[in-house]
């Protein structure tokens with residue numbers, strides 16, 4: 275466990291009604307509870323510009339929301355502290371002010387997770403990485419095709435079906451058309467992926483293209499089970515990145531499954547165990563998430579400009595563009611990982 279990036283203000287400072295800070299610590303909220311950092315940023319931005327959302331610790335259930343203005347933090351605390359929050363399934367949030375910890379502002383990597391070069395050594399079932407999946411010439415030809423849509427920190431393109439970031443799902447009724455012909459050779463090559471035994475059933479029909487400026491990452495998430503089938507392919511182009519994988523403890527996941535009316539999970543201090551692994555994704559490599567890697571592990575791209583890979587410093591000097599290929603799911607998910615499955619959660623809710 276490393277030092278937290280943020281600390282609690284000294285007693286008497288930064289508490290409600292006293293000195294106000296632009297950063298708030300929000301407990302009972304985070305990716306281990308099925309709430310992504312993007313969703314948190316979106317909900318809290320109703321109080322003013324959100325600078326960033328950060329993990330407060332390794333539980334996945336406590337975050338820091340950093341506003342540009344102190345008044346926004348104050349408004350958020352007043353509105354959301356110790357009340358059921360309708361934006362997060364009526365989960366009760368516990369909020370206090372927080373301070374940036376000065377000694378941990380370094381951008382150098384993930385101090386705690388050694389970065390591997392090969393998927394085979396990570397010990398995550400279902401994770402595969404193939405290097406040089408496309409040539410440098412193919413890479414150049416595909417990076418800037420299509421028109422971009424801007425999100426707060428990166429640009430995206432969607433093909434086949436639009437991906438909605440607020441629901442983390444797709445609208446299956448709105449088919450945007452076939453995947454574009456410039457990815458046909460890549461899809462053909464995917465069907466030859468060594469571990470696939472029945473490539474005929476792949477039928478990849480959704481493509482998300484992400485463009486990450488230098489140093490921009492992606493908050494921890496599991497691609498929604500009910501949105502996509504079990505194989506997710508991600509091609510890295512232009513620049514490299516580190517991808518971290520996190521598997522939260524059973525306690526944290528059960529907390530997600532429980533509703534806000536279940537008071538025993540209100541203190542998520544019991545959810546601090548998680549497994550973390552990291553892999554280096556070089557340009558032109560293809561990552562496959564399947565089985566446990568796809569259904570039970572969060573994937574995450576840290577927001578770093580510099581990463582340590584083995585003994586080398588890797589600078590994310592250029593942007594990274596990724597092509598993520600998925601198949602949209604049409605019915606509920608029947609995976610072997612019900613603890614992490616929104617299809618099962620929905621069913622439980624409707625059983626109440």
Ligand SMILES: O=C(O)CCC(=O)C(=O)O
Nearest residue numbers: 482484497508573596598
């Ligand atoms: O950029 C990547 O490789 C991953 C993108 C991703 O995880 C997603 O779009 O869900």
Ligand SMILES: [Fe+2]
Nearest residue numbers: 495496497573
């Ligand atoms: Fe993803």
